[in-house]
Every structure is written in C-alpha cells, then in structure tokens.
Amino acid sequence: SKTISKCYVQVTGMTCASCVANIERNLRREDGIHSILVALMAGKAEVRYNPAVIHPAAIAELIRELGFGATVMENCGEGDGILELVVRGMTCASCVHKIESTLMKTSGVLYCSVALATNKAHIKYDPEAIGPRDVIQVIKDLGFTTSLVKKDRSASHLDHKQEIRQWKRSFVVSLVFCIPVMGLMIYMMVMDSQLSDAHAHHNMSSEEMEALHSSMVLEYQILPGLSVMNFLSFLLCVPVQVFGGWHFYIQASRALRHNTANMDVLVVLATSIAFLYSFIILLVAMAERARVNPVTFFDTPPMLFVFISLGRWLEHVAKGKTSEALARLISLQATEATIVTLGPDNVLLSEEQVDVELVQRGDIVKVVPGGKFPVDGRVIEGHSMVDESLITGEAMPVTKKPGNTVIAGSINQNGSLLISATHVGADTTLSQIVKLVEEAQTSKAPIQQFADKLSGYFVPFIVAVSVVTLFAWIIIGFVDFEIVEKYFLGYNKSISAAEVIIRFAFQASITVLCIACPCSLGLA
Template sequence: MLMAATKSLGLVSYICSRCCWGNSMAKSRPRGISTKENYKAGGRSSELAKAVFSVDGMTCSPSIGAIEEALRRLPGIREAVLDLLNNKVRVLYYPSSINEETIRETIEHAGFQATLINVDINERSTADQVCKIHINGMTCTSCSSTIESALQAIPGVQKAQVALATEEAEVHHNPKTVRHNQLLQAIEDAGFEAILISTGDDSISKIELKVDGLDTDDHTVGMIEKSLQSLPGVQEIVIYPELNKVSISYIPDMTGPRIFISVIESTGSSKAMLYPKGKGGREARRQEEVDQYYRFFLWSLVFTVPVFLTSMVLMYIPGINHVLDIKVVKMLSVGMLLRWELSTPVQFIIGRRFYTGAYKSLRHGSANMDVLIVLGTNAAYFYSVYSLSRAAYSKDFKGTDFFETSSMLISFILLGKYLEVLAKRKTSDAIAKLMDLTPETAILLALDDEGNVMSEQEIDSRLIQKNDAIKIIPGAKVAADGYVLWGESHVNESMITGEARPVGKRKGDMVIGGTVNENGVLYIQATRVGSESALSQIVRLVESAQMAKAPVQKFADSISKYFVPLVIMLSFSTWFAWFLAGKLHSYPKSWIPSSMSRFELALQFGISVMVIACPCALGLATPTAVMVGTGVGASQGVLIKGGQALESAHKV
C-alpha cells in the first residue's frame, strides 16, 4: 500500500510538472535600460502569435505525442496545445522566428493533414501577465491588506495577492493598461519598498554576467549597452557598475548567454563570465534579514537581562537589595535609575523599526501590529518615567515602574521575528535545492552539417542555449530538457515522477533536466532552457503555492483589519471603567496602593490590556506554517499546492 501511495504521489508530481510544462543587492541605484521599444522599432517583433490548425488523422494519444514532439523541435514555438475531440491544434509562436506555413508543413511531415484556421498576432499583449514583486517592510496582515487594496485600485489590475510569509506580491494585470513600474510606485506610495522579481512572462529568461571594468569606464558601459541592444530577443538590460554586473532578460528561442558573452568580449575592453551563484537575489536578502534580526535581538538581551534582574530577582537577594534601594533624590532609588538608563536604548534605538512601521501605517490611514507594539511599550515606558519623576519630587511616593515590561516585550517580539525570518530562509534554501538538481557542468558538442561530432567542450550548465547538442555520460545528470538525438540508455526520473524504476530512452524520446542517466551514452538536443525548463516550472509551482492563502488564513486576515482598533478601544474602555468606578466609589479604597490615585490605578489596568495584546501571532502563524510546510515538502519531493491542500490533508 505504501508503494502504491508513493507511486500515486509521484504521478501527481509528474502531472503537475507536465501541466505547467508549457506555461537588489546593490544599495546604489542601478543603471538600466529597457530595450523592448528599441527592439520593436527595428522592425522585429517579440510578441507572440496564436495559430489554430485543423488536423485530420488524430485518433489517439500516440498521434498527439507525435505532433507535440515534432512541434517542440521547431525554433520559436512557445506552446502547442492539442484538442483530440475537435481535431485542432493551437500553437503559440514568435513570428520573428517561424511562420504558420512552416508549422503546418511540420504537422504534415508527422503524417497528418493540417489546415490553418485562424492567426491572432499580438496574443501576448491581449493576455494578462502575472508580475511578481518583493516587498520590504511588512510586519503583519494589516500591511499586506493595505498593499492589496492599493494595487487593486489601479486600473488594469485584475487581481493582487500579497503573501506576508514570502514578502512577495503576485499581480495579475493587463500589460497594455498598466506597466510594472506603476505597480512598484503604488507599493512605494503605500510606504513599503518594492523590488521587481519577474514580469510574469515565462517565455523570458534572465541571466547575470560579471563584466570587468564597468565601475571605471562609462564608455565601456555605453558600448556594452548598444551591442546587447542590437541582439534579437533581448528584452531588458540592467547594468550595476559598482558590482560589475550586467543583468539581461531575453527570449531563449532567439538568443542565449554564450552570445552575450561573445558580444561583450568583442568590444575588446571587457572580459565577461557568469555571475557567481549566491552573490545576490532572494537568498542574499533573506540572509541579510536573518543577520539583522539576530543582531537586534542580541543587543536587546544585553540591556533587557539586567533590567529584568534588577526588577524581578536581585531585589530579593540580601545585600544587593539594599544597594538598589539607596535613595538618590527623595524616593528615587538607584534601581529605578538603572532600569531607566538600560531600557531607554531598547525602547528608542533597538525598537526604532517599530516606530518607523507605525508611522508609515498611520500615514496611510491604517493600524498594523507596529502601532500596537509602539502604543503598548510606550505606555509602559512613559508611565514608568512618570513614576520616576513623581518619586524624585515626593517623600512618600511608593509607585512601581514597568521598565522591564517595555524592554522585555520588545526583546520577545524581536526573538519572534528572528525565528520567523530563520524559517523563511530555510524554506528558501529548500527551494534552492530543487534548482541544484541540475548539474553544474555539461558537455557541449559541436556538430557539422551532417550531424557528426567535431569537438566536445565542458561548459557551465547555465550557458546552455536552445537547440544545443549535449552529451550525457553514464551516471551523469541530464543537463537540460530536450530529446534524444542518438544513443540508448535508461534514465532515473524519480525526482519528477516518484517512480524509482529507470525508464528506457532511445532516439526521439524526451528527457528532463536533473534526471539521472543510468547506463549508456545519450546525445540530446536542448529544447527548453532557463525559465522554460521543467525544474523551473516546478519551483514556480511551489512559490505560487506559498502565495495561495489557506481558508483559515483568509479568516485571520479579515479579523486582523479590526484587531488593532479593537484592542485600542478595549484598552481605553478598561481605563474609563475603572476610573469611573473609582469616582463612584464602587470598590474599596484599600484596593488603591498608597500614594497612588484612582486615575493612576485605572491607567495601569488600561496599559495592561494594551501590553498583553502586543505579541499577536494571529496574522503570522498560518502564513509561516504554509510557507515552511510547502518548502519542506518540496525538498522531500512532495509538491503541495498551497495552504488549502495542507488544511484539507487531515481528512485523507
């Protein structure tokens, strides 16, 4: 039964991957240029076209496979969808690389009669795109709700989904109506930092190159920009001179990274290579965030532990308590002064991020968890300062300070944030391990016109371009998605299908990047590279799953909108009720501590409500659990499609 379950799970993973088969480190401002407009102006269009063909002779799945395999080998084909019931084939393609007549002839060469029904140019322009944006500064679900509302108010935005755990936004929008820079501006206007991850077009890949000398020569930068702009298929170029880095977005069907390196080096003044892994991107941001919260938490402990000891422990130790009770001015003791001095840096320096978050939230008419934290800790801190000042001017005042409450509260919240970002980083590592399934290097073949091997060269697998011929030796991982040119072997595809039994491969069979060649030598032709590969699609599937909200999370989000105002109202109501009860003498006067008024007693109760409500996990527990669950599942070969699947799993 366990084997059957494993195979079923593998089949689900395989179906998921096959279904989706066709579908800033630098603090300085980067120097960038979008070449899409220039590219169109040159008479070459990077837009997709859709052609629908009527095909006679499709009777079963093998016939579908024959047509699909033939079309995938063509340059410029983005997607081919076959409708067996209606005998139709819908093909998405780049008109600059291939035309509909070539597609029709290819179908007929596969043994079927094809007739062109209709052609729709600019298919990509009419369809909605999914833009992904990284967002810094979110602290609770109130922040994510504010950003969602700001994005959905933009004309042309169909749907906006903001995930607190992954700190990302997924925006479905019409590219004709709204561009991604408008989405970034809307997020920044809401008080958060926005960094574009992707524009949502799976047909566009991105490569980062390290180019020597960019930080010293503006003339070199200009030459590189112009040289890359002239290449067909280049969509966007962003140059970071301080990092000697060039980021290029391109269409894999039209160009590739080896061409970029060759063009850059042809300028004669620069040497180009792939940018080292792990030097930027999401992993670097995650690690920087972990290190930042770790430092904050350690510094808060340095000040908070002595405050806790002087207020809760040392006062009961003979000898030490006499030192702490020494009066400096009237009733003001050494212990009170010491706690004041130690808690002040925690409140205003280490806890500064909470003030910043609260200000941004209130500026845009909303109240997030930062507002609650600031109100609670400030209430405890400034009431303690008030008690301290009363003690300095009174001979009989015996009030209590709450400096340990404010400092310990900030320390606990920082500990919670540290554990949260640590979990996020580990999940990012799990997703990164998926991409590491592809081999580091590949053996590139140079073929003559007759298909004979002229030479072999070992290259970085990231330099593989579409239609490259690759040699896969026994025991090696398949370097890219493609089909077998010649050779026979067995391939272990368990990382995709869950089936450990090797699958036989021969000429014409499809292979998937990251799978293991068991025996025999295979010579393959790469058909899908970069963002189009099956592994990249699986990673996107996992990331999309982390964006999806579980039903309980949606419920928590709806509550969080009213949580902060409700807590403030309850706190005020508590103070007013006790103050009114004191005025009406509804409780014994003995309840009031000596030298304290009814107002001060009521204020203590109101502050207590505010302080207790601060460390709220309502909006953080569910998204973090979903993120960690999907990430750990992915590292174990289980693809979980969002929080709803996790929430329903207990019923299985």
Template sequence: MVKKFEGWECINGGLHCCGNLSPEPHYPSITRYPKGTSPEVVEGSEAAITVVFCVMGMTCAACAGSVEKAIKRLPGIREAVVDVLNDKAQVQYYPSIVNEDKIREAIIDVGFEAKSMGESSNDTSLQICRVHIGGMTCTSCSSNVESSLQSLPGVQIAQVALATEEAEIHYNPNIISYNQIIEAISDTGFKPILISKGEHISKIELQIDGIKNEQSMDIIQHSLRSLQGVETIDTYQDIHRVTLTYKPYLTGPRTFIEAIESTGSGCFRATIFSNDGGSKAHKRDEINRHFKLLIWSLAFTIPVFLISMVLMYIPGIKHVLEIKIVNMLNIGLLLKWEFSTPVQFIIGRRFYVGAYKALRKGYANMDVLIALGTNAAYFYSVYVVGRTVFSSHFKGSDFFETSSMLISFILLGKYLEVLAKGRTSQAIAKLMDLTPDTAMLLTQDDKGNVIGEREIDSRLIQKNDVIKVVPGAKVASDGVVVWGQSHVNESMITGEAKPVAKMKGEMVIGGTVNENGVLHVKVTRVGSESALSQIVRLVESAQMAKAPVQKFADQISKYFVPIVVVISFSTWICWFVAGKLHTYPKSWIPSSMNSFELALQFGISVMVIACPCALGLATPTAVMVGTGVGATQGVLIKGGQALESAHKVNCIVFDKTGTLTVGKPVVVTTKLFKNMSVKDFYKFVAAAEARHLL
C-alpha cells in the same frame, strides 16, 4: 513497435525517414507527419496555427509532461508547451492535418479537462508580474498592499505573501503596465523590487571585461539591440554590467556573449553575472541584522529584568538598590530607566518607523500596536519616576521591564522568522541545483551530422541546441531524444524508482539522471519554461496561496489593532468611572496611587498583553516552511489549503509499482494452518517466492 508508412518509419509515435536509421547521429525533424506527407510539403504549404487551451486538473510537472506527450503524439503538431502553474497548454498545429477538437480529445484521454482559449495572436490573457516588497511587518501591511493592488484597473488577481515578502500580480498589459504596479506599491509606503514580468520574458545580467569608456558600452548596446528577441537593455557603465530582458524562444545568453565578444575586434569578454549570490548575501545580512538587534536588546533588557524580578529579593543587593537619591527616587528605579531607554528609542526605532508609515497611509498595523503598548508602559514609568522625585511618600509601580522585555520578545520572534525564511529559501535553491553546472554542446553541419562538441555552462543552453548526455550524467535541460537509447531515472519528477526507457523521439526532463547509454537531446524548453523551473514556481506560488484559516486571520487583523485600542481605552474609562463612583473597595487602590492611576494601569495592561500577537504571523510562516521542506523531500504541497485539510485524511492509497515498491514480492512471514509436514510447507513457500507457482 515499428510500422512502415510509404518511405517513413514510425518509432514510438514519431515518424522518421527510413534512410536515416543508420547508427550515425543524423537528426531529421522531430515533428509528427501523416501518412505519405513530408516535412517540406507540410511546412511549405501552410502556416501553423497557435492555440491556447485551458487544462484543468494538473497538479505537478509529471501531469504537464503526460499532457504534452499526448499532444505531440498527434499528427500535424509542430510544437506544444504546457504550463502547469497557469493551467495552460500552447499548441502550434497544421489545420489541414489536425484540428482543435482532436487536440482537446487527446488531452481529455489522459484524464484532464480542456477548453480552447483561441489563437495566441488574439489572446488577451493576463501576464504575471512578481515583485519583492520590503518593509512589511504584519498581515495588516500585506493586506493593505493587496487591497491597493486589487483596486487598480487591469489587475485581476493580486496575492501578497508576508512570509516571502513577495507579491504575484495577474494583470492585463493592455490596461496597466508593470511600472504602474510598482508605483502603486511605493505609494503604500513599502519598497518594491521587480523580480519578473510576463510569462515568456527572461532576464539576464552580463559582466563585461575590457570596457574602457562610454563609447565601448554604446558599441555593445548597439550590437545587442540588433539581435532578434531582445526586449530591453540597461547598461551600467560604472560596474561594467549589462542587464537584458529577452524572449527565450528566439534568442539566449550564448548569442549575447558571442555578439559582445565579436564586437570591438574581440577585446571584450562577457560572463553571466549570477544574482543568486546577491540574494543569498541579502538574506544573510538580514539574519545578521536581526541577530545584532536582538543581542543589543538583550544586553539592556536582562539587567532591567534582573533588577525588577531577581535582585530585589536578595537582601544585600536589595538594600543597595533601595538607596534614595532624591525623595523616593532610588538607585534601582533610576537604573531601570537608564537601561530601558535605549531599548525603547534606539533598538525599537523600527516600530516607530513602521507605525508612522502605516498611519500616514490610513491603516493600523502591528507596529502601531507595539508602539502604543510599549510607549504607554514606558511613559507611564517615566511619570512614576517624576512622582518619586517630587514626592516624599509616593511608591508607584513602574513598567520599564515590560516595555523592554516586550521589544526583546518581538525581536526574538522576528529573528526566528527570518531564520525560517532563510532555510526555506535554501530549500528552494536546492531544487534548482538538481541541474548540472555544465553541458556538452554538439556542433552539426548542414546535413545534421555531428562535427564537434564542446563543454559549456548549462546557463548558456538555448532552445533547439543539441546536447550530449553521457551515462551517469544529469540531463541539462528539457528536450527530445534525437539519437541514441538509454534508461533515465525520473524519480525526481515522477517518484518512480524504476528507470524509464528512452529512445529517439522520447521526451527527457532537465535534472533527471541518464543511466546506461549515450543520448543526443534537442533542447525544447529552457529557463522558466523548463519542468524544474515550473516546480520551483509551483512551490513559490504555494507559499503565496493563503490557507482558509489565514484568510480568516487576515480579515480579523484588519480590525484587530483598532479593537484593541478601543478595548484598552474602554477599560481605563470603566475603571476610572467605577473608582469615582466608589463601586469597588478603596482597599483595592494602593496607598501611593489614586483611582485614575489604577485605571490607567489596567488600560495599559490590556494594550501590552495584545502586542506580541502571532495572529497573522504563525500560519504564513508555517506554510512557507512546510512547503519548502516538503519540496526538498520530493513532496510538492499546493499551498496552505492542502496542509489545513491534511488532518482530515484517514486513508492514503498509493499507486504505481516502482514508487514505493519494486514489483518483486518476497516472503516476509509464514504461518501453517493445516496438517502437513514442515518440510513440504517450506518447499511450497520457496517455490512461491521463486515465482514457480505464480
């Protein structure tokens, strides 16, 4: 629909100069202006005001897109950015044309609740800091870190995910800094690595060729520091690398590379250094490390198992194993001791380290329980070996196979856990692979006419760039169409199989597929602000969000280890006292043992049985894998609570033709209920299918 307004033409909600409707790609401002108002009058007469709205009810990037589109349709809107993950919408507007009430009404009209949070200049909203935490082994570890973070002044929300080994902290930067948060995590005994800080700060690493000495690096650093929007610069002379944090709405990686290559008479060359390879290599090394530990553990554990459970029942081999060496010490017992010792102290060393760190900080985790259980079994078995050496009639039962097999089973569980985590990380990485590797960047003159184009790495795209999208290609970044018309397949975001018509002034989303026309797109959102990045963050946050049953398990896990130790000790005391008081028959006590040793066996059994407890591991791993695999299939799950509630669903209603259907009914079966000729009946059926009777 086209309407004329005093020299301006409104096309699909956007106003454009009538004289610029020629097929030549000329792009005026995309900002919406009221009747009889030009861009120069509006932008020159007053400054735009920025306001942040809290928008409740958004569940996906499609919701954010509908909210953003509704806001931008209003006159007097300069810019609008919607963050679905944090339920916020930041809007820049001209107060003489539109006000907050109208913006809020526009958001409410599309089905969401909105509340103004004030101007962003005065906004003391929280920042989000994401940290990778290494060394956590169970829910007690993650709960301890979470409690430590939540006790810090200025920290409002702290979520620690054991499965992903990450923490997301919402904090007030005016009260506490991210460095203090990192130090607090280090104080708990774990290794923190900062992933990101703040919502509007991006990080990039550049590899630089041509550096000869320290002076070269100083020149590059000075050149980068003069650029607007650069926050911090870290240089690494030995590996010729520079790490920068910057504001993506002010500058970008292409500006950095151009600044570096124009420095020093053009002798430097810079490229983006991707950390993805390092992350993948780290995950691969972690999987290989756990696999090697498992293999070595099995290599020593299987002989212990065979000697204890199988070979002792084979007549010929049994005779060899029962050959006495010293008094009652036989070859079988000695072999079990020798094979189980490396498993207990070398392969199982990680449990001692984890238990030491936990106890040093005043809490007990699963490593403490594993170390207690396996050590109790092992050292009691060593006690049995000592009794057989110095006794000619003692025949005690050992637990060498119990300690070694327990460690092997736990290592198997750890290996399966890191495998699941690795596959989920791959699933999330596939989401980011939806964007193309390259993009066609257009060069314009002062009047906005295209004078050239060149292919660039899609990671070099910056805000306000104009890119060309040819038929069949993927849109490289979120933006608004400034020239051309086409149909875009947005099923990646909306699930709609039917392509959506796009023309001048329409929004397009990075990763969607352009089908049949050439589009020139002005980039509006890059990096973490893009819809695809917000989907990835949504999935990652869903993996951090704890299901109700997991929260309950975390509460139990805080007291689980101490309770198990108390029950085990009580079992030993009760059986020992019962033996001294002769409350059970003496025939229950083996001839080679006394009541103390029998009671000790029962106490050790309680502790050992409680060791391989999956109380705190099963739920987070299941949530992590479920949300990751679902994301690759186009299903976004907002955390474990949604998964936990899914079993209560008994009816599912699907909306929108095009998601599951194509809007073209076909006859699938027929049945005749009255007397008429079959020939006439099928004529009516054919006519109905051909839509002659609709």
C-alpha cells in the same frame, strides 16, 4: 483579458500576515492593477496589471513606498519570450536606433527597447519563430558585443539568515537586561509579601509598615523621589528601549508613514507609553522631592521585547526551514549548457558553452559524466546511467540509450550523452515543479484571506480599546473610588485619590496594549 499582463515582484521585509494584507490592500487601490497575490514564505508577489496604465517597475516602487524591499523578477513565469541583454559598443542615439530598427524588422521579434545610459536591451520575441541566440547574433552582426544579463539563481530572496541574525541580536540584548529587571521585580514581590505577613501577624500600624518598607535597600532614596529600585530599573530599561527595540521602531515608523498600523506599531506603543509614563512620574516625584517612591513600569519594555523578539526570531527560523525546500529545488537547475553542432553521421563539428537561458528547442546538447542535464530532452547518441531521484525519489540510477527521455536537473553518471532539447526554459519539468510549489504558496484559502483582512483592522481596534479603557477607568474612579480600591490592591495610601485613579487607569490601558502584542491573530 487580452490587455492583462502578469509580473512577479520579489518582496523583502515582510514579517506577518498584516504586512501581506497591507501590500494587497494598498496595491488593489491603484489604477491599472487587476489583482495581486502575495506569498509570505516565498517572499513573492504575483501581480496582474494593465500594461497600458502601469508597468512592473512602477508596481515595485509602490511596494517600496509601503516600507518593503521590492524588485521585479524578470523572466519569472513569462516563458522564453523575454530577453534581457547587456550591449557594449554603443556611443550615441543613432546606435540605439540602429539596433532597435534592425531587430524590429527581424521576423519573430515583437518588441525591442534599448537604453544607452544603462547599456541594456529589453526584447520580447516569439520562441516559435526565433531563439535568444539568433537575437544576440543579429546584434553582433551590427558590430556590437552583447551578453545575457545574469539572473539570481541562488534563491537569495528565500534566505532568512539576515532576519534571523537581526532578531536573535534583538532578543539577546533584551534578555541580558531583562534578567536583572525580573530579579529586582521578584525580590520586591517577595519582600512585599513578607511585609504583608508581618503586618497581619504582628498588628503593625500603617506608619510602621511604611517605615519598614522605606528601610528596604531597594527603596532607599538616592535623591528625594528617586529610589535605588527605580534608578536601576531605568538604567536597565534604556538600552533595551534603544537597541532591543530598534527594529520594532524602524518598521513601526514605516507603517505609520503610510497610514497603516501593524503589530510593530502595537509593540512600540505599549513599550513607549510604559517607558515615557514611568520616566515622567519619576521626574515629577524628584521635582516634588517626594518621600514616597512612585510606582513605575520600567519592567514592561524589557519583558515585552524579550518575548516578542524571541517570537520573531523563532518565526524567521521556521520560515527559513519552510522555504529551504523551494530554495533546494531552484538550486538543482543547471546554469550552463554545452551546445554542439553535428555533421553527417553525427560527426561532432563544434562545441559552445552557453547560459542555460540561451538553449533553444531542437538544439543538440552534450552532457558529460557528472554533469546536470540543463533541459528536458531525448537522447540521440550515447549510453549512460542517470540519477533521476530529484523527480522520482528512486536512488537507483536509470539506464539511458538513444530514444529515451531525460529530465532537467537529473545527473548523468558514467557516459557522455548527446540530447535533443525538447523542453527549455520555463517549460522544463523542474521549472514547472518550482512554479507549482511557488503558486501553491501564493494561493490562499478563503479563511486565510479573511484572517489577513481582519489583521489589517486589528491594531487600530486594540489602540481604540486601550484609549476607551483609560478614560472609562478615570470616569469610574472619580464616580466611585471604592471600585478602584477593590481592584488596585496594595496601592500606597499616602498618595492622593486622583493619582491612584490615573495610575490604575494607565496600568489597565497599558495592560490592554501589552496583552494584545503577542496575541494569536497577530502572530498567525
């Protein structure tokens, strides 16, 4: 266990449990990775790895290769022992060597790496022996200027606004073109129903029925084999297939590129097969100058994209609300602290504004009225009322006097206080609460792990079932055509038996794919 290190990676682009299973399954196969836990809501992966074999940047690259966004989250869960600095004034390799050799000789510094190209220094140190400001001062004494690498405190990785906009746009585009398609489909169903009633009551012959059916406005042929209905359906389907399904195609291609299959692959397969099959039989009918209009599935892609993109939109809205509490917790943390130097009898000698990450245990911190406490500490001078509702939930402010403890993130109300820092960085109460919430989201129940594992095999299984359905109905149809006739009601009697069998088999096969798309396991 001594050789095992832990890092956190911010992961973007995950949409469902299948994405989580995809990342976990692929990374567990890599050498040097001991374990991985991915939190869908927190957009975060906790990876335990062997630093002698693999490093965090390589882990993030492996996740990016799977088609997701990935960034190593520095200082997340590592305590105060890591420092990322920007160093200015370096001109050559000797400057790098000078900084590294001096820091490595400094008591408490465990590791140091300086990059000339990026002007960055990565330092590991023992917080009990040396503090971050001491490390910065050592570099400054060598004649270089240095500053802390600014970290993202906005919890932007918990923000789902971009995904919400993206899926809302996809839904609206699909809906705009889906409504006319549904209107055409309902109209045709009503007209067919009326024709069936006329056939039943007036004893019309099949030839008279066909003539009456052909006289309908939507069945009128613009060109031989191309009816108004099929032409309008095609025109309405193309924009949905291109614009409404754009994000589905991108995510499906990423998945297929890495030999995995997620729900997007299933949606793309169902809609693409329905569209291409309809387009091809339409071209064949036009080439043959057919008098009977072929049955097409141009209504399938718009309706499927509408429901799936609506589901994705609502899913990201829900995820955004779930992650909002964690984002608010993170935003409660102070970003800066005022460190003071005291003389005899607590006389104020100097003040310095520093980043909250540079506060060390034992520092004297000044907190003015209306300011947030940057760290946990003990009051050494001053009297005030403090709002600690973020921890206690109590709206009434609490009196603070010398000797009382204060909590990071709570708000000082009416008097200046001097506090001695007792818990800093990742050890503060607020940081621990944030860590516990994130760990709670990262941990999984055994049944959830089983469901994630199952969802990884779900898509290939559905595709296999669809292919089996296609060939099974083709075989059944050619062996006993009456079975197909029994289930394929209302087919056009003028087309050949072989065409009827193939159309019904395709319809059954596409139905399997379409029904599986919004299934409960995939959505969960």
